[in-house]
Amino acid sequence: MPDVVVSPATTQEVVAVVKTCSKMQVPMIPYGGATSIEGHLLAPLGGCSIDFSRMNAVKRLSKEDHDVTVQPGLGYLELNEMLKEHGMWFPLDPGPGASLGGMCSCSCSGSTAVRYGTMKDNVLSMTVVLADGQEVKTSSRAKKSSAGYDLTRLFVGSEGTLGIITEVTLKIHKIPAYSNSVRVSFDSIDAAAKTVQDTLAAGIQIGRAELLDDTMVQVLNKANNTRHREATTLLFELSGESPGSVADAQRAVLALAKKRGGGKPHVATNPEECRELWRQRKEALWSLMGLYPELECMTTDVCVPVSRLSDLIGQSKRELDASRLPAPIVAHAGDGNFHALIMFDRTNPADVAEADRLSSFMVHKALEMEGTCTGEHGVGVGKIKYLPEEHGDGAMHTMRVIKRGLDPGGLMNPGKVLAHRRDPQTGRLVLCA
C-alpha cells in the first residue's frame, strides 16, 4: 500500500505534487484505471499514489486531422462513447476500465492491434512532468516528424518510471461502415494458428484474429451459458467500407480455414451479435476468475514473430495440459501474442512454484524464438527477472542510463521495470545493477 493518495485536477497540481515528493524523497506511483496485471501499482518502497480520476477531460478533437487530445485519467470506453457520435473511434481495447494514461504507460494493445497497431503507433504527442517538476511536450501534432530523439515513444511503455503523463494526443480512426464476425473451430491448436498465419500471408485485411483454446471455450460456455463446440476456436472480425469488400475477405478467410481442417463456420452479421461475441472474449479473464473464486490468476503475455506462433503455442499447450493447474489460453493470434491464464492458490507454495515454472517455460521458449516476455502487459514487478536475458547487457545499461538521467533520485514508480533498493546508510533509493 502507498502511504498517501493524492488526486490532482490539473498539470500544475501534478507539478506541485512532483516537486514536493522530490524534495521529501517520496516515491511517486501514478494510478490510472488499475487494470494492469504485473503489480504496476504496488508501492513496495512506500510513497504517494497519484490518482488521475479527476483528470478525465477531452481537451480538443480534430475530425479533419483524425486526432484528439485528452487528459490521462479518461477511460478509452468513455472516449469511444464520445467519439461514436462523430463516426470515429480509438480502437485499442485493453482491460475494460483502463485509462489512456495507463494505456500509454503500459504500451498496451489488444484485439485490434493486428489492424491498427499498438499504443506506440497511435500516440502523436504527450505532456509529461519529469521528476524535477519540469513540464515537457514530447512532440508536435504532425503525423510524422524527424526532428530529434523520439521522446514520445520513450515515454510510451515507461510504466510511470520516467515521468508522469498529464496530457495525450492520440490518432483516432473512422468506424468501419460494415463489419462481420466469424467463428470457426479446429481439431488442433496448430491448424488454428497456421490459419491465422496463412491469412496474414495472403494480405487479407482483418480487424481482429483471436484464438481460444478448447479449455477457454469450455470456460466461456459455462460463464455465458452457451454451447459452442469445445475445441480450439478462431474469432475473426472482417470490416471495411462496402459489403462487397467484407464478403470478399470473409470468403478468403473461410477458404483458408477449410484448407486447415476448420469446421462449419458461424458468421455473425447482426451488430448486436458481433458485440456480444467480442464482449465475451474481452471478459474471458473475469469469466475464468468467476469459475475459480478461491484461486489467483497468473497471466502470461509472450509474443513471437507470427511464423513461430504455432510452434510456441503448441509446445506451451502440451506443457499446460500436463500440469495440474487449470490454464486456458487466449491469443491475439494475428500479432503472435498469447496469454495462458494460470489459476493457482497463492497460499500453497507448490501451486506458486508450478505457476512460476509454467510461466518461465513459456518465456524462455519465446526468447529462444526471438520473441519477448511481454507483448502488451508490460514489465511491472512480475517480468523484471526476464529483462536481462531478453535484452542483453548493452540494452540494460542504456535503460539504466536513461533512468538515472531522468530520475536521479529513483522516485518515479520505483521497483517497476528496473529493480530498486533502499540504501540502509543514506535511506536513498538506488537502482540495482
Ligand SMILES: Cc1cc2nc3c(=O)[nH]c(=O)nc-3n(C[C@H](O)[C@H](O)[C@H](O)COP(=O)(O)OP(=O)(O)OC[C@H]3O[C@@H](n4cnc5c(N)ncnc54)[C@H](O)[C@@H]3O)c2cc1C
Ligand atoms: C480483463 C482484462 C483484459 C485485459 N486485456 C488486455 C489486452 O487485451 N491488451 C492489453 O494490452 N492489456 C490488457 N489488459 C491489461 C491492462 O488493461 C492494460 O495494461 C492497461 O494499459 C492498463 O491501463 P490502466 O489505466 O488500468 O493502468 P493502471 O493499472 O492504472 O497503471 C498501469 C501503469 O501505468 C502507470 N500510469 C498510470 N497513469 C499514468 C500517468 N498518468 N502517467 C504515467 N504513468 C501512469 C502506472 O503507474 C502503472 O505503472 C487487460 C486487463 C484486464 C483486467
